[in-house]
Amino acid sequence: MNNFTVAIALLMLAALAYQLGLTKGRGVVALAGHRATHSRPGYHGALAILRAAVPAFVVYALWVVFGNQVIHSLVLESIPAEFLPQDSLQQKVMLQRLSNIASGFGVLGDAQPYELAAADVMRQFQGVGETIVTALMATVAALGLFWSWRTTTAETRARNKVERAINVALIACSAVAILTTIGIVMSMLGESLRFFQMVSPTDFFFGTVWNPRFATMGAEGQSGFGMLPLMAGTLMISFIAMLVAVPVGLMTAIYMAEYASSRTRSLVKPVVEVLAGIPTIVYGFFALVTVGPILSSIGAAIGVDIRATSALTAGLVMGIMIIPFISSLSDDILTQVPKTMRDGSLALGGTKSETIIKVVLPAALPGIVGAILLALSRAIGETMIVVLAAGNSPVLTANPFEAVSTVTVSIVNQLTGDQDFASAQSLVAFALGLTLFVMTLILNVIALVIVRKYREQYE
Amino acid sequence: MNTPNNKGYAGIEAKVKASLKRRQREETRFRLFGIGAVLVALALVASLFGTILSKGLPSFWQSTFVLDVHFDPEVVQIGPKPVLEAGEAPAQFNERDLAWQMELGFVDFNQLLINALTKHIPAAADSPRDAMALITSGEHFALRDRVVADPSIIGKTLRLNLLADANVDVWLKGNIDRSLPDDRQQLSAQTREWADKLSADGVIKNKFSTAIFLNPDSRSSLAAAGLAGAFMGSLMMMMIVILLAVPIGVASAIYLEEFAPKNWITDLIEVNINNLAAVPSIVFGLLGAAVFILWFKLPISAPIVGGLVLTLMTLPTVIIATRSTLKAIPPSIREAALGVGASKVQATMHHVLPLAIPGILTATIIGVAQALGETAPLLLIGMSAFVSSIPATPFDQSTALPVQIFLWQGNELRNFFEGRTSAAIIVLLALMLTLNSLAIWLRRRYETRW
Numbered sequence: 042m043n044n045f046t047v048a049i050a051l052l053m054l055a056a057l058a059y060q061l062g063l064t065k066g067r068g069v070v071a072l073a074g075h076r077a078t079h080s081r082p083g084y085h086g087a088l089a090i091l092r093a094a095v096p097a098f099v100v101y102a103l104w105v106v107f108g109n110q111v112i113h114s115l116v117l118e119s120i121p122a123e124f125l126p127q128d129s130l131q132q133k134v135m136l137q138r139l140s141n142i143a144s145g146f147g148v149l150g151d152a153q154p155y156e157l158a159a160a161d162v163m164r165q166f167q168g169v170g171e172t173i174v175t176a177l178m179a180t181v182a183a184l185g186l187f188w189s190w191r192t193t194t195a196e197t198r199a200r201n202k203v204e205r206a207i208n209v210a211l212i213a214c215s216a217v218a219i220l221t222t223i224g225i226v227m228s229m230l231g232e233s234l235r236f237f238q239m240v241s242p243t244d245f246f247f248g249t250v251w252n253p254r255f256a257t258m259g260a261e262g263q264s265g266f267g268m269l270p271l272m273a274g275t276l277m278i279s280f281i282a283m284l285v286a287v288p289v290g291l292m293t294a295i296y297m298a299e300y301a302s303s304r305t306r307s308l309v310k311p312v313v314e315v316l317a318g319i320p321t322i323v324y325g326f327f328a329l330v331t332v333g334p335i336l337s338s339i340g341a342a343i344g345v346d347i348r349a350t351s352a353l354t355a356g357l358v359m360g361i362m363i364i365p366f367i368s369s370l371s372d373d374i375l376t377q378v379p380k381t382m383r384d385g386s387l388a389l390g391g392t393k394s395e396t397i398i399k400v401v402l403p404a405a406l407p408g409i410v411g412a413i414l415l416a417l418s419r420a421i422g423e424t425m426i427v428v429l430a431a432g433n434s435p436v437l438t439a440n441p442f443e444a445v446s447t448v449t450v451s452i453v454n455q456l457t458g459d460q461d462f463a464s465a466q467s468l469v470a471f472a473l474g475l476t477l478f479v480m481t482l483i484l485n486v487i488a489l490v491i492v493r494k495y496r497e498q499y500e
Numbered sequence: 501m502n503t504p505n506n507k508g509y510a511g512i513e514a515k516v517k518a519s520l521k522r523r524q525r526e527e528t529r530f531r532l533f534g535i536g537a538v539l540v541a542l543a544l545v546a547s548l549f550g551t552i553l554s555k556g557l558p559s560f561w562q563s564t565f566v567l568d569v570h571f572d573p574e575v576v577q578i579g580p581k582p583v584l585e586a587g588e589a590p591a592q593f594n595e596r597d598l599a600w601q602m603e604l605g606f607v608d609f610n611q612l613l614i615n616a617l618t619k620h621i622p623a624a625a626d627s628p629r630d631a632m633a634l635i636t637s638g639e640h641f642a643l644r645d646r647v648v649a650d651p652s653i654i655g656k657t658l659r660l661n662l663l664a665d666a667n668v669d670v671w672l673k674g675n676i677d678r679s680l681p682d683d684r685q686q687l688s689a690q691t692r693e694w695a696d697k698l699s700a701d702g703v704i705k706n707k708f709s710t711a712i713f714l715n716p717d718s719r720s721s722l723a724a725a726g727l728a729g730a731f732m733g734s735l736m737m738m739m740i741v742i743l744l745a746v747p748i749g750v751a752s753a754i755y756l757e758e759f760a761p762k763n764w765i766t767d768l769i770e771v772n773i774n775n776l777a778a779v780p781s782i783v784f785g786l787l788g789a790a791v792f793i794l795w796f797k798l799p800i801s802a803p804i805v806g807g808l809v810l811t812l813m814t815l816p817t818v819i820i821a822t823r824s825t826l827k828a829i830p831p832s833i834r835e836a837a838l839g840v841g842a843s844k845v846q847a848t849m850h851h852v853l854p855l856a857i858p859g860i861l862t863a864t865i866i867g868v869a870q871a872l873g874e875t876a877p878l879l880l881i882g883m884s885a886f887v888s889s890i891p892a893t894p895f896d897q898s899t900a901l902p903v904q905i906f907l908w909q910g911n912e913l914r915n916f917f918e919g920r921t922s923a924a925i926i927v928l929l930a931l932m933l934t935l936n937s938l939a940i941w942l943r944r945r946y947e948t949r950w
Contacts, residue, residue, distance in 0.1 A: 146590045204845040211759060214751035218773050218819065221812045225783060228790030289537045296534030311940070313541050316548075318936055320873025322902045323552070323925050326909050330918060331551045361544050368541070390516075392523050394530035415778060422780020424876035429909065449782050449876070456789060456880045470880075474786040478779065485778040489771070 047101055054182055055094040061186055062089030065193045073195035080199035085189070088199040091206055093185030097178040104174045112166045119162045124155050139163050229478060232471035239465040240266045245472060251435035251446070253455065253466045266469055268476065270437045274352065274445035278427060279420040281356025281441060282363055287413060289360075290367030297368070298375040299397055310369075317365035325429030328358035333430060340442065347442040350432035356441070359426050363416045370415065374408035374495070375401060408495040414488035418481040424449040448473050552929070556922025562709040562723060563664035563672050563699070565635060567616040569643065570657040575611045578604055581651055604648065609640035613662070620703050621694050630690040634698070636665045638721025663711060664704055666722035666916040668695045672704065675915045686913075712923055716890050717904065722913055727924055729890045733803050733883070733898030734872060740807025740894065741814055741871050746864050748811075749818030756819070757826040758848050777816035784813045785877030793881060800882035804894040809877050814867040821866060825859025826852065858946030865939040869932050875902040901928045 066082030113136055117125065126132055142152055142160035152160070193199070237245070248267015293313065297306055333349035336357070340347030347353065378401050386396040402409070432444020435451065455470040462468075582596045610632055617624040617631050624631035639662045646653060667686040670676050672695060682689055698704045715726030756773075760766040788809035792798045798805050829852055837847035878884070883903050891898035899907065905924045911917040 141591070200843065204843060207845055207849075208755075208759065211751050211755035214748045215755045215760075215769055217748050217812075218752060218776060218815060219769060221776060221787070221815070222772050224791050225779070225787045228787055228795075229783075232790055289540050292534050292537030293541050296531075296538050300531060300534055301538075309538055309542065312545055313538075315933075315936075316541070316545055318869060318873075318932055319548070320875065320902050320928065320932070322873070322875045322905050323548075323929065326905065326921060326925060327548050327551060329909065330555070331547070361548075364541055364544070392527040394527045395523070397530070418778055419780075422782065424780070424782045425906070428876075429906075449780070452782055452786065453876065453879050456786075457882075457884055462794060471786060471790065474783055478783050481778065481780055481783075482775060485775050486771070488778075489774050 044105075051094055051098055051101070054097060055090045058089040058093040058182075058186055058189070059086035062086035062189055062193070062199075065190055066199070069193060069195050069197075078195045079197060080201075084199040084203050085193050085197070087203045088197075089186065089189040091203065092189050093182045096185055097182040100174065100178050100181055104170070108170055108174070112163065112170060115166055116159055116163045120159050121155055124153075143167070225478065229471050229475040232468050233475045235463075236465060236468035236472045239468070245469075249437055251451070253469060266465070268448070268451075268473065270435045271446055271448045271451050271473070273437055273439075274431065274435070275421055275447040275449070277352050277439075277441060277445060278356040278359060278431060278447060279417060281353060282359035282420045283413070283417060285357055285360025286363035286367050286416060290364045290416075291371055291409065293364070293368040294371035294375060295397060295402075298372050299393065299401070313365050313368060316361070317369070319362075321362065321423060321425040322429075324358050324362050325425045325427075328354050328426060328430035332358055345442060348432060348444050350430050350444055352431060352441045352443065352445045355427045355431040358430060359420055359423055362423070362426065363420060366419060367412055367416050370412035371405075371409050374405050374412065374492075377408070377496070378404045405495075407491050411488040411492035411495065414484050414491070418484035418488070421484075422449065422477060422481050424453060428453055448477050452477075552922050552925050555919055556924075556926040558673070559919030559923045560708060560712065561706045562711070563669040563704050564707040564709060565660075565662040565664060565698070565704055567613075567660055567662055567703070568619070568657050569612055569616045569660050569662075571643075571647070571654045572612060572615065573655050575615075576607050576609075576647060576654050578607060578647070578651075578654075581648070601648075604644060607644070607647075609643045612643060613640065620698060620701060624694070627690060630688050630694070633665055633687060633691045634668055634695060636663045636721045636723035638715075638718055638724040639663060641721075661707065663709065663723045664695070666913055668704070669723060670913075670915040671695055672699050672706075675919070712920070712927075716888050717886065717899065717907070718888055719886060722911075722916060725908075725920065727901065727904060727927060729887055730899045730901045730904035730924075731927075732890050733806070733887075734900045736803040736891065736894045736898070737807040737810055737900060738868055738872060740804065741811050741868060742864065744808070744811040745814045745818050745867060745871075746860075749815050749863075749867075750822050750860055752815075753819045753822035753826060754848060754853070757823050758852065759844065773816050773819050777820060780876075781813055781874055782876040782880065784809050785880030787812065788877060788881045799895055799897075801885045801887070801897040801899075802895050803891060803898050803900075805881050806878050806883055806898075806900060807894065809881060810871040810874060813874065813877065814871045817867045817870060818863050821863030822856070822860050825856045825863065828859070829855050855948070858942055862939045862943050865935050865942070869935040869939070872935070873902055873928065873932060875900075875906055878903050879906070901931075 062085040063082045066078075066080070066085030069085075070078050070082060116136070116139065117132060126135060139156060139160045140163065142156060143164040245266050245268055247269065248265075249269050250265050250267045251270045252265030297310065301309070329350070333351075333354045336351070336354055337347050337349040382400055382404060383396055386400040387393075391399065427447045427450050431447060431450060433446050433450055433454070434444040435446035436443075438445065452470045452473050455467055455473075579600065582593065582600050584590075584593045610628070613635055614624055614628050614631055617634070621631070642662075646658075664672075665687075668691070671678075671687060671692055676685070685692065687695070695704065711724045712726045713731075714728055715724050716729035717727075718725040752773075756766060756769065760769075788805055792805045792808055793800055798808075833851050833855065834847050837851045838844070842850065878900055883899055884907060885897060885899070886907070887897045887899050889896075901924065905921055905928065908917050908921040908924060911920075
């Protein structure tokens with residue numbers, strides 16, 4: 042009884058149920074006439090599927106999820122205590138061995154008598170379990186079919202029932218987004234609370250030393266969890282990125298929205314949007330092999346010591362990544378400013394640039410601020426560029442030519458090593474993640490509220 | 501008539517005329533700023549693509565040996581391949597098969613390669629170490645696999661294309677400073693001399709290599725490291741994303757746009773979805789690590805977990821794009837359906853949804869393209885592990901294309917892997933650009949202006 046056969050059987054059952062419902066529905070129509078029947082025959086078919094195939098599927102799903110656990114615990118109980126390993130890992134190995142014997146695949150070496158007996162028990166339970174489940178599925182399906190067959194009359198409100206089921210399914214799908222947020226908050230809160238039991242929140246939020254040693258250092262190594270150097274690095278890189286992206290992105294948007302001919306627009310816009318589709322790892326590589334060395338040699342030429350992997354490199358490249366983000370959002374916002382406002386200014390004798398600077402931009406300002414905040418939240422949460430190009434050196438510095446580290450880099454570093462998940466060294470990643478989540482959440486909510494207000498203003 | 505008023509107008513006129521030049525200059529300057537910004541953006545796109553293409557394209561061609569390899573029965577001494585006999589337990593057959601493969605493992609396939617090389621450089625037999633440094637180490641496994649696949653080739657001579665070692669490739673392409681002293685060169689002086697000679701003789705050719713497409717990653721045989729494993733991993737994850745994110749996303753978009761009552765709950769869902777779209781991707785990685793790996797005990801490094809994490813990440817994109825498609829469909833369509841007696845579900849399913857299909861397809865492709873390039877969350881669920889096999893099921897260990905790029909850029913043999921990484925980026929970008937152009941084409945082809 043493998044999943045594939047069951048899937049085929051269930052599909053066949055569904056087809057059968059639909060046919061049965063359809064036939065019965067048609068019979069009803071033939072008897073009572075179109076006008077007197079409530080639902081079209083197809084809805085009776087769909088209802089039959091809901092009553093027969095869906096419960097059978099649920100039974101099987103429950104068996105798949107819980108069946109093996111039940112069998113394994115029963116088998117372990119049947120094994121004499123002196124042979125039963127205490128360790129759950131060894132129990133797992135033993136069960137694997139037993140199921141190899143039970144399935145007839147065989148094991149290397151001679152099987153012990155108690156193993157053969159246990160394998161026999163396993164085979165029996167599996168056989169019994171499968172029989173029970175098959176019988177149960179068949180019964181449920183038959184009952185469903187019978188129910189549908191018996192209760193189908195001209196008055197049966199099959200359509201309403203099917204539509205209610207569709208509605209429930211749609212609501213369940215919408216709930217996934219909510220569940221995701223709840224999952225994010227719960228998992229991060231849970232793990233962060235475990236972390237804060239080991240390290241005090243003041244040390245974490247206001248500490249100036251980031252140096253989480255290996256978990257094997259033991260309890261006395263629980264220091265060096267101060268996130269200020271990381272926060273400083275994050276903010277410095279984001280600031281540099283905005284310094285690059287805001288002027289270029291905004292001017293691009295203004296030129297595209299106000300000056301460019303529609304031909305230029307249709308040529309340049311997709312090219313700039315290509316920048317938006319490029320994976321961040323590619324930007325990281327670009328920063329590492331091209332931008333970093335160039336900056337470093339420029340620094341050498343003018344006598345400034347610029348590291349190849351520095352806050353400047355990462356910030357610059359991150360700025361490039363954000364340009365299309367700002368330009369396309371601002372473009373949308375600028376084109377929403379009513380034409381009458383521009384015409385008014387132009388009629389009073391303003392030049393085009395005066396119109397833009399004194400009329401269009403002030404009108405669009407809230408929207409643009411929203412766009413910039415969204416871009417900032419992107420910059421703060423960006424990972425791959427900084428992992429590759431920021432140099433990973435968590436020290437508190439104000440020099441953009443130095444290597445720094447960020448919150449996101451540290452999350453990656455703390456969770457990708459061979460760390461024990463229960464150690465403070467791993468759990469700190471969740472505390473950092475929670476901080477990051479809250480920061481971006483605040484930025485996003487402010488930005489979304491501003492943008493939405495702005496949209497309503499001109500709609 | 502000459503009132504002070506008129507004089508005032510004249511004064512203003514004079515003032516305006518005087519300032520006109522300045523204002524027009526400002527206008528020109530502002531415009532130039534705009535053009536400058538656009539040019540900067542275009543130049544950045546050009547330099548990014550220029551860098552990647554110039555570094556990556558040459559590494560699709562690799563130094564390749566064209567050698568006649570004689571499968572000498574003296575060297576390949578091996579019994580016949582075992583077959584499953586009647587009445588034999590599968591476990592026993594497995595053991596016999598393993599024993600045979602073990603025996604095969606003891607065969608010195610390098611000897612075959614040295615014999616083949618000796619025909620071109622007679623001294624090769626005397627210093628086999630230097631000779632074996634020429635050919636990438638994975639090739640003797642390739643020879644073994646040929647024997648496993650077809651034992652009848654023992655005793656025959658085949659003309660084979662064998663990849664040169666990564667260092668040989670670097671040396672012949674000039675990606676390393678040839679004037680460096682011996683102790684800073686990766687290859688011995690003898691090997692370098694032979695490589696030059698074989699290249700001049702035409703035994704080593706710069707050939708288009710399919711290794712990057714067909715092989716999984718490798719650490720021992722760098723020249724043969726490929727993207728096949730990562731590609732399969734990405735493919736499986738994209739399948740999972742399409743199978744889960746699209747139905748769920750479209751269903752919730754339909755619910756929110758067509759059925760949901762306007763109240764605080766749906767408002768909350770809406771704010772929540774907009775916010776999820778802007779949550780940093782690494783946070784989804786943390787979610788995956790905590791929920792799927794710690795709580796549900798799903799396997800680490802597996803495409804199933806990666807697919808689920810990427811599904812959750814793409815879901816808001818799909819929902820938002822589908823909703824805007826549904827919003828664009830005029831109410832008259834719905835009203836007409838409702839007017840002739842359709843129920844709300846019928847109006848949506850029979851009339852609105854079919855009209856929205858092009859938009860939904862575009863949304864799907866955009867979502868998949870976004871998921872395809874995502875790296876950070878995958879690092880957190882252990883997909884940065886080195887995996888040298890092609891995953892067969894979504895529960896096997898695997899990497900993904902962007903993660904493979906991340907791993908390769910960190911390889912110690914920079915001279916070789918800078919090109920290899922760029923080549924991998926070209927493959928990834930080609931996939932993404934194809935997807936995006938498909939989305940644009942679909943939009944242009946089926947877009948309806950109401």
